[in-house]
Amino acid sequence: MHPxxxxxxxxxxxxxxxxxxxxxxxxxxxxxxxxxxxxPTADGAGPGPAVGTPASRHSAGLMRVNHAGEVAAQAxxxxxxxxxxDPEVRAFMLAAAREEDDHLKWCAERxxxxxxxxxxxxxxxxxxxxxxxxxxxxxxxxxxxxxxxETERQVEGHLDEHLARLPAEDAPSRAVLEQMxxxxxxxxxxxxxxxxxxxPAPIRWLMRLTAKLMTASAYWI
Numbered sequence: 229m230h231p232x233x234x235x236x237x238x239x240x241x242x243x244x245x246x247x248x249x250x251x252x253x254x255x256x257x258x259x260x261x262x263x264x265x266x267x268p269t270a271d272g273a274g275p276g277p278a279v280g281t282p283a284s285r286h287s288a289g290l291m292r293v294n295h296a297g298e299v300a301a302q303a304x305x306x307x308x309x310x311x312x313x314d315p316e317v318r319a320f321m322l323a324a325a326r327e328e329d330d331h332l333k334w335c336a337e338r339x340x341x342x343x344x345x346x347x348x349x350x351x352x353x354x355x356x357x358x359x360x361x362x363x364x365x366x367x368x369x370x371x372x373x374x375x376x377x378e379t380e381r382q383v384e385g386h387l388d389e390h391l392a393r394l395p396a397e398d399a400p401s402r403a404v405l406e407q408m409x410x411x412x413x414x415x416x417x418x419x420x421x422x423x424x425x426x427x428p429a430p431i432r433w434l435m436r437l438t439a440k441l442m443t444a445s446a447y448w449i
Contacts, residue, residue, distance in 0.1 A: 303360075
């Protein structure tokens with residue numbers, strides 16, 4: 229082996245995931261690092277609703293939910309990558325997690341612009357989703373990919389709902405959510421093309437219930 233090439237062990241991956249988790253679950257409270265991609269913008273649009281108005285508080289609640297969702301999404305991908313059998317599937321999970329990191333930073337930036345903050349429960353969402361992702365991954369790569377497909381399908385519907393509820397004057401947040409929606413659709417399609425298995429109805433129901441719990445709490449807390 230070349231002396232500069234270091235074998236990546238499962239412990240290395242676990243430590244890396246813990247590091248990612250600490251950063252993801254505190255992003256927006258400890259300062260932002262630059263996103264991999266520039267934040268989407270709406271051509272000719274204003275800065276959005278003025279801070280302190282009902283519109284800005286409503287936008288902030290929605291973006292706080294989306295920020296929490298991106299924390300959970302990263303954790304799911306990291307948990308699944310940790311136990312993935314196929315190196316190509318693991319690489320796909322980690323690449324998708326990097327795109328989710330862009331989403332996370334964009335949501336954090338919008339929250340700051342709206343004079344608000346992320347959910348204080350973000351570390352809880354990360355820990356729970358990491359365990360859930362690893363559990364799904366233990367079922368095999370096909371099941372893990374099926375979990376992604378269903379997750380992204382539900383996230384697409386969730387983003388459609390938020391785009392409908394977002395104040396009309398908040399064009400900056402709308403541009404972010406529209407790009408996030410496009411990325412999530414691509415993640416789901418990619419997972420299906422890799423052989424995702426269909427999940428049983430009780431699992432899909434439990435996923436929806438968990439998402440509703442996070443959505444209801446993150447809007448306020």
